[in-house]
Amino acid sequence: MSTNLFKKHLSSYYAYIPHSFKIALDPESICKATSYRDPKSGKYKKPEWKESKSGMDYRPSVNIAPTDVTPVLLNASHFNKEENEPVIYPMMWGMIPPWHKGEIKSHGLSTNNCRLEGVKESKLYSPALQNGKRCVVLCEGFYEWQTTKKDSSSKQPYYIYAPQDKEVCIEDPKSWKAEWNEIEGWKGPKLLKMAGLFSCWTSPEGKPVHSYSVITMESNSTFSWLHHRMPAILHSDVEVMDWIDNGRVPADKAKDLLKPVSDLKWHPVSTAVNNSRNKAESCNKPVDLKNPKPVNPLMMNWLKRANNTQASSSAESKSDNCETPQAKKFKKEEPK
Secondary structure, eight states: OOHHHHHSOOTTOOSSSOSEEEEOOOHHHHHHHTOEEOTTTOSEEOOEEOOOSSSOOOOOEEEEOTTOEEEEEEEGGGTOTTOOSEEEEEEEESOOOTTOOSSTTOSOBOOSEEEGGGGGGOTTHHHHHHTTOEEEEEESEEEEEOOSOTTOSSOOEEEEEOOOOTTOOTTOGGGOOOOEETTTEEOSOOOEEEEEEEEEEEOTTSOEEEEEEEEEEEOOTTTTTTOSEEEOBOOSHHHHHHHHOTTTSOHHHHHTTOOOOOOOEEEEOOGGGGSTTOOOGGGGSOOOTTSOOOOOHHHHHHHHHHHHHHHHHHHHHHHTTOSOOOGGGGGBOOOO
16 A cells, blocks of 8 residues: 555545644654653653654654654653653554564554553454553644534544643644653643553565554543544553553553553544545644634645655556455455
8 A cells, every 4th residue: 555545535435533633742842741750850751752663753743644753751661671751763654564564654454542441352453462562652732533423424524632731732833842851740731641552563675664553441530522433542641651661560450551541632623534535734733613714725735746646656556467456455354
């Protein structure tokens, strides 16, 4: 499957969340935003940022899509058995099955998210859970489309994020102080920290490629008006540390940490976010549902032309009997 086709947002693919999300901070700011209080010194400490060995680098974006690379928090013991501290490592969104042979994005399975209810029975996710490959996916917020209005011809997207300090407006980077010190910690936007599972796959070129899936669960009363499922969000630093510490916290105990959270904020955004090619800064800006602002017609025409070109290219590939799987393979279930 081509990279662009795999990354495209499919209009019928609403059974999983998050559909896309936003992380636009640079690596240094992400380390500051995930700093934690060191129990020994009482001061805030920043996780180390580890550079990817796969050659797939993190690029900040207001509209992250599957197969993009994002910052992920995990325990340093996965890289050095003598270390037991949190580190940040860039990983690809969408776990690559360890049994996969071929190009990095050609396995055809829907692995962006995994259901908490069936994780222990899953051929793909159970080994990751049992082997302690637990991680925390970092983002400023995620986009979700309302699926609970059955009479609606189009699905309204919303931007969901953590409650912020009074002076921080999540959709306006100009309001972020982005300050940090060892005594007070981070003064910028609060990140969402979603529980995930990861794996390390070896590419045909012999490079280690880390990839992850976000864990989802049934929604609670806070979120069910929007969608029947929600990501497993870790609420406190203690939960974060327990989730990634596979040496101290066994799999079953870690799984019990995952509960639906009620402390979330949201606002409606433009349908321009429906297309992952749209990286405009306005993607997460609030809109008035009674009088939504029109989307820039030049941008939308460009996106339509790009999509038509992409569809034409896919059709030509099919007629040439190439090995590119069809789009419907994107929905294929993982092996049991």
